[in-house]
Amino acid sequence: MLKGAHLGLQQDLIDRTLTPAMDEGERALSPPLKLHDDGSEPRLGDLATMLLEQFTPDTILLGSQCSDAVKKTVQKHISTIGGRLYIRPSKEFDTATGKMRLGPRLKGCPDTPLSLAAAAALLDNLVRLSSIRSNTSDDGDGLDTGEDVSYAKIRTVDTICLDGCMTLSAETREALAISHPSSSSSGYGNKESQRGLTLFAFLNNTRTLLSPGLMRRWFLFPSTDLSVLADRHNAIECFTTPSNEAIVESIIEQLKGIKNVPKLVDSLLAGHASLIAWKSIVSFCLRALHIRELASQLGPNGDGAYPQHKVAIVQRCLAEFDAATLQGIAESIEATIDWEQSAIEGRACVQAGINDQLDxxxxxxxxxxxxxxxxxxxxxxxxxxxxxxxxxxxxxxxxxxxxxxxxxxxxxxxxxxxxxxxxxxxxxxxxxxxxxxxxxxxxxxxxxDVHSFIADREIEVIHELTESIATGGAGLLVKVAELCAEIDCLLAFARAATLYNYTRPRMTDDGVFDVKGGRHPLQELCVDSFQANDTRLRAAGGGDGAPSMQILTGANGCGKSVYLKQVGLIAFMAQIGCYVPAEAATIGVVDQILTRIHARETIARRQSSFLTDVSQVSHALRSATARSLVLLDEFGKGTKATDGAALFAATVRQLLLPSMNHGARPGKPRCVATTHFQKSSTKPSYLEGWATSPVQWRSLFTPQLNQSRLRPESRLWLCQALRQQDLAMRPAPRVALRHLPRPADSPPQPPASHNPHLSSSFGCNLEQPHQTRTHCTVQLSAACQRNLCYVAPAT
Structure with a gap:
């Protein structure tokens, strides 16, 4: 059986456009994706990996003309996660066919030819599987695919543009405890909370059956649209207003009784709605009317900053909950169906007085x-x-x-x-x-045959009722149910904000990340007390003195990794529309969170832990833009100390380059890194006035086992990345990691001799370190970026 979804991929080899079309059974998804890079092949693999990790389909369709890079990426995913890959002829990926079969349901179809082409192949595959399934069930012979395609009928089509979404890899989600790796596109599901504490399980305090799916979608695609985020934050502020507490509790009570309305509507339109389905539709209409009435009573907060007319979700509720139609649907069903007789007969029976012949x-x-x-x-x-x-x-x-x-x-x-x-x-x-x-x-x-006459006429009356609902209210019922799910998700966020003292972040389009008193939302639940910490970063160094990078060092168990993950989670929570665990926060929109924190250990991957770490950093360096957030936890620890230190320094240098990603938004990304290579130190005076890019070096210590905080006195400019031409050194590029009690005005000196050897780390030509009383030096080849990084110790 298909537990996940079908995914079709169509690649245009000319403009490097990769388009997926996805069928999730009850919904079809066909998002157009344009690659915003220089069109290199590795980026296609990165994009395909992101799609596969987010949707986790069980069946994948690829056109025969897809590049080898995409095919290898998909095959690698299947070997690790599982699933089926089918290479289909390119003629099945036909735009005209897709437009004819799907175009009326897809908005803006003329602008998405590749999406329509992928959808055409996807629909052909579903029809083929349906035919095989039908033949198998008819005579017991034929091919048994093991797949359930009973949901091949498409109800709705949604379009998602990833230009307005933050992207995260599955490893990032797992490393930050956002979700478990087994959480698939078919839903993070009710079992999510049974596999340990994650951010999704923590925030998913929803009531309706549709709400977890919508929240999962928000978690998969955090928004970068400031207007969308403002609407969600305004709603949470409205729901957390003390004067609205009683109204909010009443709304929650009404939401608890809402069933899976789209499924009910499907059974209704298919003509096999049960008596329970009819009762559930009536109950939903009445609850929706009650929710609309309660929403109209929501008032502004104490200072009147966000009155009702400024809360988008409330206005949509008042506008889209068509009271007349909902009331008409409920009344028509109540007037038509005899509930007592229906319970006896086990089917929908018609009330007396509806049809003279029937009476x-x-x-x-x-x-x-x-x-x-x-x-x-x-x-x-x-x-x-x-x-x-x-x-x-x-x-x-x-x-x-x-x-x-x-x-x-x-x-x-x-x-x-x-x-x-x-x-x-x-x-x-x-x-x-x-x-x-x-x-x-x-x-x-x-x-x-009187009984058959009665049953047939009742079927006709119920069919007429169904037709009237389908014509005037089926779409409304689904829309209202989805809006109720959105309200439910926002109420879950509001509840978390109230219980755990979260605050509203101020979202901007600048590359700023300024958090005061930030906390880890999950870690603080597991300790008696949690020491909050500030974070201040700005992409490209900014003009306010804020660094673009922060490097943390400290003893094992001092809280470096907790702080690192805290930064990523605060950014993520802000962009799903939730309040954040902090006293105050100003956050510039993040387009992607790139991490080197956690690596999945699997035999199928056939990679060492160190090579996996290097691959993650390589992806981060290729993909980072000025709007990205890069989190590196102890990068380089999987190899020799000198090699790891050199790789870490080279990575720092690369992240401090003015333009990280050609063709993307220029600038340096915001970055937080932890390392054990250096202890806290002070800025050397002999670096003053040189062409440098500042990095903030912070030292952590643990006064108690259950607390960790940053020493304010160690928040100094400590690490400077220098260009090789700024120093009168030999032409060979090098990284110098110094622990030397030397005069501040004394220029650095190269070692007297070198014993080069070939390291397996990135294929770099590293020198055997020369350790003396005064210095330690390693040399990198040009392949690892020309850079010099000097760190002087604290005195």
Missing amino acids: EWREIYAGLPNLLITVAKKLQEKYTFAQSGLINVAYFPQLGYLAALRFTDTLKLPESFDVPAGWAFHFASEISAYYKCPEMIDLDSHLG
Whole structure:
């Protein structure tokens, strides 16, 4: 069975456009994606990896003309996670076919030719699997695909533009404890909370069945649209206003009873809605009306900063909850369906007074017992054969009226009865034998199959009711249910903000990250007390003296990794529209969070831990822009200390270059890194006035086992990345990591001798370190970036 989804990928080899079309059963997703880079092949692999990690499909369709890079990426994903890959002929990826079959449902289809082409191949595959499944179920032969394609019918199509979303890899989500790696596109699900504490499980305090799916989508695609974030933050501020507490609690109570409305509407339109489905739709309409009334009563906060008319979700609720239509749907169902009789019959029965013919048949059906007794007495008087006194008359729906002769101790078989000519034997039960005689034929012609007439007419009435709802309200029901799910998610965020003292972040488009009193949202739940810490970063160094990079050092267990993850989680929470655990926060929009924190250990990957770490950093260096946030935790620890220090210094130098990513937004990303290579130190005076890029070096210590904080006195400018031409040194590029009690005005000196050897780290030509009383030096080849990084110790 398909537990995940189908994913079709179409690649344009000319403009480097990769377009997925995805079917999740109840929904079809076809987002157009334009690569915002220089079009190099590794970027296609990165994008494909991101899509596969976020959607985790079980079936993947690729066009035969896709590049080898994309195919290898998909095959690597399948070997690690699992799934099926089908290479389909390129002719199946036809834009015209996709537009014909899907275009009316997809907004802006002329602008998404590759999405339509991928959708065409996806729909062809679903039709093919449906045909195979049908043949298998009909005669038991044929190919068993093991896949359930009963949901191949597409209900809605959504378009997602990833230009307005923050991107994170699956490893980043796992490292930051945002979600578990097994959480798939079919839902983070109710079992998420059973696999340990994650941010999703922590915030997913929702009530409706649709809400976890919507929150999962917010977690998959954190927004970079300031207007979207402002709307969500405004809603949380409105919901957390003390004067609205009673109203909010009433809204929550109404949300608790809402079922899976899209599924109910599907069963309704398919004509097999159960009695429970009808009751659930009525209940939903009444609850939606109540929620609308409660939303209209929401007032501003204490200072009146965000009155009702400025809260977008409230205005949408008042505008889109069409009270007249919802009331009409509820009243029409209540007026049509007889709930008591339906419970007895086990199907939807129609109220009296809805249809005159139906009422007439019901009167006839109600009088049948007395009528049949009268007819039986007349038959006993009319016929004089030996067993005529045993005649009864019975009515069977679809079979009609039959004369019944009851068995006795001496008459135990139908052949024992001496019935008149013209009596046709139909069947026998344990009690009686049943015959069709001329009188029964007369009843069939005059009265007819009354029960079937009633059932058929009730089906017609229910169908008319269904058609009226489908025409005027089915779409509204789904829209209102989705809006209720959005309200539910925002209420979950508001509840977390109230319980854990979160604050509203100020979102900007600048490359700033200024957090006062920041806390780790999960770690603070696990300790008795948590020491908050400030963070101040600005992309490209900024003009306010804030650094673009912060490097942390300290003893094991002092809280470096907690602080590092805290920065990433605060940025993530702000961009899903949630309040953040801090006293105050000003956050510039982050387009992607790139990490080297956690590496998945798997035999299928066939990589060492160190090579996996290097691959993660390589991806970060390729992808980072001025709007990115880079988090590096102990990079370089998986190899020799000197090699690791050199790689760490080279990475720092690369992250401080003015333009990280050609073709993207220029500038240096915001970065937080932890390392054990250097202890806290002070800025050397002999670096003053040189062309440098500042890095803030912070030293952590642990006064108690359950607390960690940054020493204010160590928040100094300590590390400077220098260009090689700024120093009168030999031409060979090098990284110098110094621990020397030398005069501040004394220029650095190169070592007297070198013993070069080839290191396996990035294939760099490293020198064996020369350790003396005064210095330690390693040399990097040009492949690892020309740079010099000097760190002097604290005195």
